[in-house]
Amino acid sequence: MTCAPGKPCWEGFKRRRALGLLGLMFLIFVGLSIASFLPSRGQVVPIDVEYAGYSAVRGKRIFQAYNCMGCHTIVGNGAYFGPDLTKLYNKVGPAWIEAFLPSAGGWPASGAVMVKLLDEEIAAEAGARTIDEYLSLYPGAAERINRRGSKPTMMPNLPLSRDEIGHLIAFLKYTSEMNTEGWPPEPRGDDAALALAGLAGGGGQQAAIAPPPGFPTDDPSLPPVERGANLVKMYGCVACHALDGTKLVGPGWGGLHGSEVKLADGSTITADEAYLSRSIMEPDVHLVEGFPPGSMPAFGTILKPDQVSSIVAYISSLGGN
């Protein structure tokens, strides 16, 4: 492959021969490419995938608009800063993603997922009505709730609208239905052996559903403020509400009690006990200005009245009039 100076080396002939060989390889490449996208391959296409009326194609546009690939990976390509999202939908189910995305800065607790399951469409998509059914169907959700619930994430809160979240979940449903030739690799290890090595985390389904020791439970015998604090932790309220006056997804709680709040219809109202209780049970009735309707689930069907009043007592303890 060397050419001595002054000797003929037939570059033109060799170049044409190399280009001929390249042409042959090009034909192989084109053939393989056509075979890859024939309908007979049976690969799922986004136009066929819907989630609760939302479109996977629009979800892909939103996925690109927020440059999700700039932190996560999808089919393994992206930035390796966050987890791969290809099979996320299969692992955690739609209700968990619904609970997570509005306030991505905090991991949702079980209450937030429970609330999402009250939505008929989400429950139908998930194939589960109760939280126990859901967690046994989606062990990834169980692991997330029990190990991470109410803790902060590495992800910033994003200004996602209700519709954007729906479309994104449709896109993630599509990717999880894709045939990616067995990637990412399935677990091959023996859970028991890993557990012995002290390495298994949330491997076994049953173990994962049981809340870890020290996780707060609802104890009616506690004084209302302490009971409220536990409930707030259980239901992951602080994913959206700051304990000081900061506005996250929802208004901050510090100094809220007794203050004058301006409603979306232009009127003002005093945030007394009655108002706070109503806002927990039916948030959209007296919506505060600047917050879109539907961002907070109605807790009226989940919490008992005495639980609501405990939470209100806890909020009042955070300062205010």
Next chain:
Amino acid sequence: MIRIEYQTQRLSMRFFILMAVLFLLQTGFGLLLAAQHLDPTLLAGTLNFNVVRAEHTNLAILWVLSGFIGTILFVGPLLSNRELAAPWLIKFLFYALVGVTLWNMGTQALAQKGVAGWFMGQPMLQEGLEYLEAGRIADVVILIGFAILCYVVIRTFPPISKWNEIHWGLGLGVTALTAMWVFGLFFVERLDLQEYFRWYVVHYWVEGVWEVIHISLVGFMVVLMFNADIKAVGFAVFWGVVLVWLSGLLGNAHHYFWVGTPEFWQFWGSLFSALEPLPLIFCFWHIYLDSNLDRKPIANMPAFAFLLGSVVMEQVGAGILGFSMTFALSNAWSHGTWITMAHGHMALFGTFGMLSLAAAYYAVPIMRGVGVNFDQRLGKLAFWLTFTGMLGMVFAFAIGGTVQVYVYRVLQRDWFGGDIAPAMMFAKALAPIFGVVFLAGVGLIAYDLLTIGHRGEPRTSATDLETLTRPRGEWSLPLSGWEAGVWLLGMWIFGAIITIGLFSFNLSTVHKGDPTIPYIMGGVGYTGLLLVTVLFVLRFLRSLEARERGGVVAALAPHAPSEPPSAAPTVDDGVPVGAEA
């Protein structure tokens, strides 16, 4: 060559300066990414990780392109024995490049608000696809810029019947550069089809187009620096291009293993991309041969150091690290982890970045009228800072990646904040340490390139004289072909250990919770490979510097002792190198 021969060569200066500025900016963003890895709340909500990362990758592409354009403009007249065609278009190209860079840096921040600027189904402002984050408006401007570059190159070159192999390499390179960009100009609904076309741009750019431009430019730099025969070098360039394209065309299949395309790609990708190191070894061997054509000292040591760094890092970063993860059985584990990042950083900066820096260190002093008579110590120090800084970062990424594969893929932990990041903390902390070393080198490069020729005459310092009189050690002996071959073999032995280490993630013992085998093989393989690489470059450069000293000592005798070493009158000057064409 000591002074420019064609006035339009000076048009390359602005592109080299832009390159240095963008490079510094890009490295700054990189260090910010490393800091955000350590503390994810850093600037969260203000400048999110994905925005910083988009700036980092896009600026990397833009500064390398700026350097390529500068180099092509500098060598174009020499290759053609005439002035560049359409200088006003080149000036326009420069302002378009500055404009599109600023525009794109601004629009990337819109990802935080989820604004892509959808219009007629296309994301006009930014599109959130790795490496192709630029929106459609910037894409089209860039396409026009490539077309201008194509036009200038083809119009400057002699008629096609008189092309030598370097003309062919560059001509095909810039044409394919433009053609491949078109595949990134469409929104694709299907994820598998989108990834299929995204790799057209990304893979065929780096492994098809950029590598061809790289080989051609390295070839011509060798012609310029060693006064090598252009026909002989051209023939090597021809073989390099043949090997790159024949392995790379089907080698693209290694990107189609897991993106939703059928299983048969695993066969084609594993087979052909395993051949992709061949042109890189070939190029590596040629830099050895050509730098030993004569025993004359190297006149411009920084330029040669970066050229050598480019060829060596290409061989190690693209060749060996790429080879280790190109098989479906190893790629199943390395895919989507920091192991990819180790390969990407070393291959992109090493191969293309260092070539642009070599060309800048060659061309800028000539254009400033100092030829090779400038203080070369800064450039040499900058080379060692960027070279070792990059190797250190690659080490951190590779070790972090090995741990990540085990915790994330084998143990199936997917809590990045709670499980993955703590396990990778050693690597995450190591990366910015070497990042600071690298940044220091980049700052030095920017300062040096901006001020060469404006700093006044270099002086021979006491340390220089000390070096001059220091006896030569064994490391300064001439490097024989046999020894260079042993170094190369050493690199590939450690490369084989890395590859087998990645394969060993398939072992059942690993899946039973014992990562000893892949950890040890990764630890030995990466450490060994990077150490051999540093030592080889040290050995290579010292053998050449010993030549320089010999030349200088001889040259100093009849001259005043204050004569600067780099001013040694042993340069291949005055030969119109392009004239042989």
